Amino acid sequence: MDATQIEQKAKALAEQAASLAGEMAQFATDAGGVASQVTEAAHSGPYSFISLFTVFILACFVGYYVVWRVTPALHSPLMGVTNAISSVIIVGALIAAGPAETNFSQIMGFCAVVLASVNIFGGFIVTQRMLSMFKKKR
């Protein structure tokens, strides 16, 4: 291997290193952008993440204590009613289906409204049917 070859190889390596460094810098900028967006999201708007998170944790506790008090005989109706109320996701669907003009999001919203409605009506009616059987018979 002569000197020119070594020189050429070194040059190529140096170029590679330079391009890698460039990419690294690009990644760093990207990451910085992402981070600033995260902080932006956490601090902006009327609904900050932390207050929603507080609501979430408190609701989990409420759910925990309320559900443990459900009598085991009524575990099937419990599934029926939780299934019905989880369709409250219809709130998001209604907002999506809301605009007067038709576009992709509006169609998605409409489909979600239909699916959630099946669940709301089906869930509450089947729960009611189950519960109407649990009557005192004496």
Added chain:
Amino acid sequence: MTENFSAVLYLISSICFIMALKGLSSPDSARQGNMFGIAGMVIAILTTIAMPEVMSYGTILAGIVIGGSIGAFIARKIEMTALPQLVAAFHSLVGLAACFVAAAAFFRPEAYGIGTPGNIAVGSLVEMAVGLAIGAVTFTGSIIAFGKLQGLLSGAPVTFSGQHPLNAALGLLMVALVVWLCIDQSPAAFWAVFVLALVLGILIIIPIGGADMPVVISMLNSYSGWAACGIGFTLGNSLLIITGALVGSSGAILSYIMCKGMNRSFFSVILGGFGGDSDAAAAMGGPGGDKSVKSGSADDAAFIMENASSVVIVPGYGMAVAQAQHALRELGDLLKAKGVKVRYAIHPVAGRMPGHMNVLLAEANVPYEDVLELEEINRDFSQTDVAFVIGANDVTNPAAKSDPASPIYGMPILDVENAKTVLFVKRGMSSGYAGVENELFFRDNTMMLFSDAKKMCEEIVQALD
């Protein structure tokens, strides 16, 4: 309507949902609780429709009418024995609805105030991806569970080598895709997350056997709640978060209760592979040919029961399959008329969903005061003359207490062995879902009644008359 006013209405709606669950603490208050649930849902829907950005009233009304009439029709027609698969099917719809809402928010984020297309706040994107992924897993997972419960798919667990590493790898890939979605914000990334989650939903549920379905149903119930939560975070809507958390914790608690009822850890159920068809068990050794069983007729059973002073009936999934609950109630009524004390004992995992047996007995007009849980009745078996086991097997198997090598060792069981006489209604000598032989069949004080559960009950009723 101002934003604060609708927030207050959403809060009222959340409280209604909490009251709906609280009502279920007793059968007397439960119907009122359900009314609270309906009221909460009506408030939530009307509040949203009254918002200024919602204008397409005709479309929305059409959607609610179409969906509502389908739901109402199915819920009125469904047989009570088919409840588990109905619930599974409903879960899948919630999951898919969550995916649709996530898609709507991704392609038109300005409607929810979370940015513009291609420039959505990263926090919102992560929450959206969580809602989307859990929703999609719930969707396909529930369809598989539905297929297994309905008998469209085999109830046997589907396992293959490398299953767990594959699932773990796909889980990691999911995380990578979510990161890609956050950085790139391209529709391709969004759909990639969706499709991978659909595949994961199938892979998670196929290895779980039929007898573990109560856990699966509860788990999917829980997932549908967490999906709603994820969407709630994306939209900054506390009603969705509260309701999702209620449903999520409810499903999680039910899964825990079901796992405890089988003395199995949640992870061993999820990893699956437990309980196949009974032929597999037969191949493992099968019932010992040298042991003899005593079998009897309906007349024998009628004679034993009418001369008893107390009878405890133990129903299981076999009763649901045979639709024997009405004939069974008639049998119970006749015995009561003859002065026999009749009660029912329910194991936590009897049937295919939590509380399945209670609903079937209630459907047949059995007074709920006569229906007791495992802890309430287990001590009484020693003072019981006859234990009448109909369509249950593993939940009575004493091997759970005596044989550490048994796969069901440690599972709480109903101590029917302590009763003076045990009557087993079974179609044949096959073992239960756990694939374990029940030594009770070979005891001297056990009589086997080989027949379909419904037919046997009807014959005993005739003999009693």
